[in-house]
Each structure stands twice: as structure tokens, then as C-alpha cells.
Amino acid sequence: MPTESISYSETNYFSPLILDYLSRKKEIGEFYNRYPSVENFREQISEKAENYNQSIRKDLVEVLSDQYRQFEIHSLVEQNFNKLRSDKTFTITTGHQLNLFTGPLYFLYKIVSAINLSKKLKETWPEFNFVPVYWMATEDHDFEEINYFNLHGKKFKWNNADYRAGNTAVGILSTEGLDEVFDLFSAEIGGGEKADYLKNLFKKAYLEHKNLTDATRYIANELFGKEGLVILDAQDKRLKKHFSPYVKNELFEKISHRETSESAEKLSKLDYNVQVNPREINLFYLNSEIRERIIEHDGRFYVHEHDISWSKDEMLKELEENPQRFSPNVMLRPLYEEVILPNLCYIGGGGELAYWMELKSYFDAEKVTFPILLLRNSALLQTEKQDEKRQKLNISLQELFLKQHELINRKVRQISNIDIDFSPQKQHLVKQFQHLYELAEKTDKSFLGTVKAQEVKQLKGLENLEKRLLKAQKRKLKDEVQRIAKIQNELFPNRSLQERQTNFSEFYVEYGKELISALLENLDPLESNFKILTFGKD
Structure with missing residues (x-):
């Protein structure tokens, strides 16, 4: 599969704090423990092994075994349960809300990052075991954040009457009423082997499980159980008792x-x-x-x-x-996670890592080992046909991530048969006024304000002429402008990153199991770049 990458800074979608973290800026060193490099994990293993309460492992495995009792346990998952009993086993954890039908694509990217990092660490440190864990946010109560997913530009929303009657954790919500969403989803996804798989996945998850926790566990287990992913609901008395001192x-x-x-x-x-x-x-x-x-x-x-x-x-x-x-709440959940899990690394998005960085001194005060923080993989999925269109329009990958008006303005300037850049004229005007400033200094300094006002007025006039000319050229080059906007809109739905908007089913219905395989094969959790993955022609 063809893959390309650009730096996170070139995407213009990541905060200064995260970009400075990735570049290891000295000023923020106090807000994290160790940078995510393979070598640093050896020291993290030693520190966690020394500070973790090993007696928790028994309760952890017991809880997991109970939670999987009604589910198919893949062989690697069962092996990981057994490994978790050993003090030579550590976890690599990511967390996510119980979004309807997984929500946006980055749900997959988080889990793939955890799985691939576990594999990489095992290759480097074979004397230890590393288990990928998906921590389900079953205790969250913001139903409006999780009750929908987007497919083909349409919003599929779950209106749950039970939730409106209370304000409790979403994990215990009944799945009653999701048959209506299933009917709409089935009609939208169409027919064929891959579509039938998705319909069956949705049906078994939400229509054959009583609550949102079990439904989400079923989906994650179906998609990633064969890779050994362990799915944990930490809302259990046996685990919470270990957190009571905190x-x-x-x-x-x-x-x-x-x-x-x-x-x-x-x-x-x-x-x-x-x-x-x-x-x-x-x-x-x-x-x-x-x-x-x-x-x-x-x-x-x-x-x-x-x-x-x-x-x-x-x-x-x-x-x-x-x-x-x-x-x-969001401030204490990280501590709870690190108390009950033999965890080395937390994998999250930029916003998540930003609030984790507020917690380092709190962990120190509670004498709990602060995990390595790893930015989850990010990717743009495209078809060969879309990539060919981009190249024909002479849009670079970096330009593709520009705001649409910036992209269109840049391309119109490039393809126009006239020069729309008035920078030389502006520079010439500034030089002319410099002479007037010198003249005013020698004659009457009170004249300086009048000269400045005239300079501003004339520069503004040139800017307005430039904007009008650019607007006229956009009308003249209407077809090119529409093609530029169309390809960007396809790859950046709602003018946002695809991974934050689009549900995995939109790609699974086209590529089936190849989608998951491609992500596992091509997303390197320790590669600090934004990936572009190109699938075969649709």
C-alpha cells in the first residue's frame, strides 16, 4: 500500500503544546516523565515494577474474566489474561468514550497504536510481556458526545429516552431504541458481503446486548480481539477498593x-x-x-x-x-488507571495529552508512577483516484491541509495567467513614502501624521485592488476552483480532519478486513508524523 507522511506541524491541526512536546522543548520537561522512545521504556519498566502494587493483579484478572464471561475470548486475549498475573507483564493503555458504533475513525487509530507499540516493545524487550488495553469510559455521563456517528455525510443519532430521565453513567444505559438506528444504518450501507458484515456487527452489538458497555466491548473485541486487545470496564468494586486511599x-x-x-x-x-x-x-x-x-x-x-x-x-x-x-472525573481518572494497571504508557490525542501534562506533580505527590505519554497515530485515508486528482490539480500534501480559502487563493494565484501578487507594488510604495518621511523631518514634523495616513490609505487601496482581482480570477477559473474545493471536501469532511468526523464503516464497506490490516501494518506508534494511506481505486 502506498504511504506518505508529513510532519504534524505541517498539518496546522495540532496545538503548540503538542508540537513542542514532539520536538522535546526543554521548557515543558517538568510536565512529563519520559519521552516515548524505545530506549526510555526500559527505565519506565523498572520504575513501574518498583512502585506498582502487585497484589492488584489478582483482582484485575478476576474482573476481566468476569466481564468477558458472555463473550468469545480470542486465544491471544486469554493468553494476555494469564500473562497479567505475572510481575513481568505490563500494559499499554488507550482510553475512549463509548461512542455509538465506535464514533470517528480515530477510535481505531488509538487501539492500533496500543497494539503496535505492545508488539514493538516485545521485540525489543523479550523478557517482558506487553498487553494492549482499551479502557472504556463507562462512567462518563455526557450522552450528547457519544450518541451519534457520521456516515456518507449523514448523522445517525440515538435518541435515548432512558437517559433523559436521569444523568448517570452512559455505560449502564439500555440499548433499547437502537433498532431504529439499525434500520436507518442498514438502508444507508447497502448490500454486499462487507455491508452485511457491518449490519451484523451493529445488530449483534446493540440489539443483542442489554447495555452500552457490553455493546461497545463486543464491537472492540470483534475488531481487535484477534490482536490480543484487552477491554476493561474499571467500574467495579474490586478495583475501586484499591483506589480508596487516593x-x-x-x-x-x-x-x-x-x-x-x-x-x-x-x-x-x-x-x-x-x-x-x-x-x-x-x-x-x-x-x-x-x-x-x-x-x-x-x-x-x-x-x-x-x-x-x-x-x-x-x-x-x-x-x-x-x-x-x-x-x-477527567482529572482523577488518569491516577485511577495508573493505580490499578501495571501501565507503562498512555496513548491519546492532543487534547488528552494536554490535560495529562497538568497532572505530573499530582502523581508525584501521590507517589504514583507517571506513564510515558504517546500521541496516538493520525492518518488520512484516500483512494488512488483521489490521489491522482490531487496531483493533477498540482496540490501538494502540505497544501491539502490548508484552510480552504487559503488553498484556493494559493492555487488561483499559481494557475492565473496574470500576476495577482501586488507585493512589488507595495514595496515600491513604501520606498516612495520613506522619501516623504525624510522630507517631512527636515521641513515640518507635524506633517508626519499626514504622510503616514496617506501611506496607509494607498497601501489599503492596493490590497483592495489585489482582492478584487483575485475574486475576478476565481470567477474566471470557476471550474478549477470547484475541483480544488471538491477534492478537499472529500478528504476533509466539514472542513475538519477526516479522523475526527468519519466512521470506520464508510471505509470498511469498501475494503473490509483490509482496512484493519492496513492500519496495523502501516501505523508506527513511535513515528511522529501524520500518515497518508492510499487504497486501491474505488
């Missing part, structure tokens, strides 16, 4: 707020956008009906907007008896 610190010491606030302030002073602002208590209270913030007022703890409260002693008792009811 929950206690959060409730009574508010360590995360103190440490992450300081880190956020440092990042802000370095002119980086702060991804998440911490609360005083970064915990939710969770049961079958609600997931709502815990707040403290005058020494008493309350569930926000609910008639539930505890004294300090009552809260300690509740934590001891029901640790599963304490749900970490």
Missing part, C-alpha cells in the same frame, strides 16, 4: 486541586492553553440514577443538586463500604 486524600486533603492548579498556572505562563481546570474535589457520586459532583461546605459533603450528604465519619464509612460509588 479518594480519601481527594476528599479530605484536596491534593489534586493544589497540585494541578499550580501546573495549569505554569502552562498558562508559557502561553499554552490550559485544557482542564481542576475543581476542589474532582469526584462524582455514582449510582444507577445519578453521576453528580461531590462538594464540601462547612465540613459536610454533599452531592450537587441532590438531597444526599454526609459528615466526615459518614463519608469514610460510605467510601469503605461502597468504593464503586466514587467516580473520578
Whole structure:
């Protein structure tokens, strides 16, 4: 398969913080532990082995075994369960929401990055085992973020009446009502062997499983179980009990707020956008009906907007008896993950890594090993036909990532039979006015303001002429402009990265298993470049 790549900076889609992280800028070194290179993983293994509570492994494997009880366990998954009992085994983890039918393409890229990194580390350090883990965000409660997916430019949305009645974790939501989405999806995807596979995958996941957690596990297991992917729902009392000491610190010491606030302030002073602002208590209270913030007022703890409260002693008792009811928010979830997993590396998108970088000092304060942070693979999938069109239009890969108006303006200037760039005229005008400035200095300095105003006016006039000429040329070159816009719109739906918009089914219906195979074969998790993968003609 033909593949090309460009640097992340050339895409114009990644934040300064992530670009500086990839270039190992010295100023942000305090916000992470080790840079993701193969060599650095050896030190990470030693540190994690020393600091991880090995007794958790028994409960971890027990929970996983129970959660897979109703699912086909692929041989590599079963082997990984057994390996997790050993202190020679470590995990490579990525996390994601329970998006309907996986949501955007980057769901696949995250998991492929975890699988491929596990393989690469095993080749380098054969004396250890490395297990790829998909951490399901079953405790999230933002239903509007996950209840749809995009296919062929259409939005397929799940309207769940049960959710509107409450505000609890999405993982326990009933899949009732998804038969309507299935009917619409089936009509859209059409017929044929690959389409039938997708329809069967959707049907078995959502119409034959009772809740969203099991439905999502089924899909991820079907797509990646053969690669040994382990899928974990961490909302389990047996796991939450190991996190209780940190929950206690959060409730009574508010360590995360103190440490992450300081880190956020440092990042802000370095002119980086702060991804998440911490609360005083970064915990939710969770049961079958609600997931709502815990707040403290005058020494008493309350569930926000609910008639539930505890004294300090009552809260300690509740934590001891029901640790599963304490749900970490985005600031605490990383710590929970690293406490219960023998994890070496977290793989996420740019936004995720940005908030992880707010947490390094918090991990240090809690004496929990901070994982290596790895930016997930990013890719653009195209056909040979689309690539040929791009080349005929003389659009470089770097230009393809420009904002559409910038791309069109640049190409119109290049293909126009007249020169639309008035830069020489502007430079000439500036030189002429320089002489007038010198003259005013020698005669009457009060004249300087008048000269400046006239210079600005004439430069503005040249800019307006340039814009009008460019607009006229766009009309004249209408066919070329439309072809440029069309090819970019095909590859960047909604003027955004394809991986953030398009569902995998749009490509699977064309390429079937070749899609997953191509991603596994061509996405190198330690290659810090944006990949372009070209599939055969459609």
C-alpha cells in the first residue's frame, strides 16, 4: 500500500503544546516523565515494577474474566489474561468514550497504536510481556458526545429516552431504541458481503446486548480481539477498593486541586492553553440514577443538586463500604488507571495529552508512577483516484491541509495567467513614502501624521485592488476552483480532519478486513508524523 507522511506541524491541526512536546522543548520537561522512545521504556519498566502494587493483579484478572464471561475470548486475549498475573507483564493503555458504533475513525487509530507499540516493545524487550488495553469510559455521563456517528455525510443519532430521565453513567444505559438506528444504518450501507458484515456487527452489538458497555466491548473485541486487545470496564468494586486511599486524600486533603492548579498556572505562563481546570474535589457520586459532583461546605459533603450528604465519619464509612460509588472525573481518572494497571504508557490525542501534562506533580505527590505519554497515530485515508486528482490539480500534501480559502487563493494565484501578487507594488510604495518621511523631518514634523495616513490609505487601496482581482480570477477559473474545493471536501469532511468526523464503516464497506490490516501494518506508534494511506481505486 502506498504511504506518505508529513510532519504534524505541517498539518496546522495540532496545538503548540503538542508540537513542542514532539520536538522535546526543554521548557515543558517538568510536565512529563519520559519521552516515548524505545530506549526510555526500559527505565519506565523498572520504575513501574518498583512502585506498582502487585497484589492488584489478582483482582484485575478476576474482573476481566468476569466481564468477558458472555463473550468469545480470542486465544491471544486469554493468553494476555494469564500473562497479567505475572510481575513481568505490563500494559499499554488507550482510553475512549463509548461512542455509538465506535464514533470517528480515530477510535481505531488509538487501539492500533496500543497494539503496535505492545508488539514493538516485545521485540525489543523479550523478557517482558506487553498487553494492549482499551479502557472504556463507562462512567462518563455526557450522552450528547457519544450518541451519534457520521456516515456518507449523514448523522445517525440515538435518541435515548432512558437517559433523559436521569444523568448517570452512559455505560449502564439500555440499548433499547437502537433498532431504529439499525434500520436507518442498514438502508444507508447497502448490500454486499462487507455491508452485511457491518449490519451484523451493529445488530449483534446493540440489539443483542442489554447495555452500552457490553455493546461497545463486543464491537472492540470483534475488531481487535484477534490482536490480543484487552477491554476493561474499571467500574467495579474490586478495583475501586484499591483506589480508596487516593479518594480519601481527594476528599479530605484536596491534593489534586493544589497540585494541578499550580501546573495549569505554569502552562498558562508559557502561553499554552490550559485544557482542564481542576475543581476542589474532582469526584462524582455514582449510582444507577445519578453521576453528580461531590462538594464540601462547612465540613459536610454533599452531592450537587441532590438531597444526599454526609459528615466526615459518614463519608469514610460510605467510601469503605461502597468504593464503586466514587467516580473520578477527567482529572482523577488518569491516577485511577495508573493505580490499578501495571501501565507503562498512555496513548491519546492532543487534547488528552494536554490535560495529562497538568497532572505530573499530582502523581508525584501521590507517589504514583507517571506513564510515558504517546500521541496516538493520525492518518488520512484516500483512494488512488483521489490521489491522482490531487496531483493533477498540482496540490501538494502540505497544501491539502490548508484552510480552504487559503488553498484556493494559493492555487488561483499559481494557475492565473496574470500576476495577482501586488507585493512589488507595495514595496515600491513604501520606498516612495520613506522619501516623504525624510522630507517631512527636515521641513515640518507635524506633517508626519499626514504622510503616514496617506501611506496607509494607498497601501489599503492596493490590497483592495489585489482582492478584487483575485475574486475576478476565481470567477474566471470557476471550474478549477470547484475541483480544488471538491477534492478537499472529500478528504476533509466539514472542513475538519477526516479522523475526527468519519466512521470506520464508510471505509470498511469498501475494503473490509483490509482496512484493519492496513492500519496495523502501516501505523508506527513511535513515528511522529501524520500518515497518508492510499487504497486501491474505488
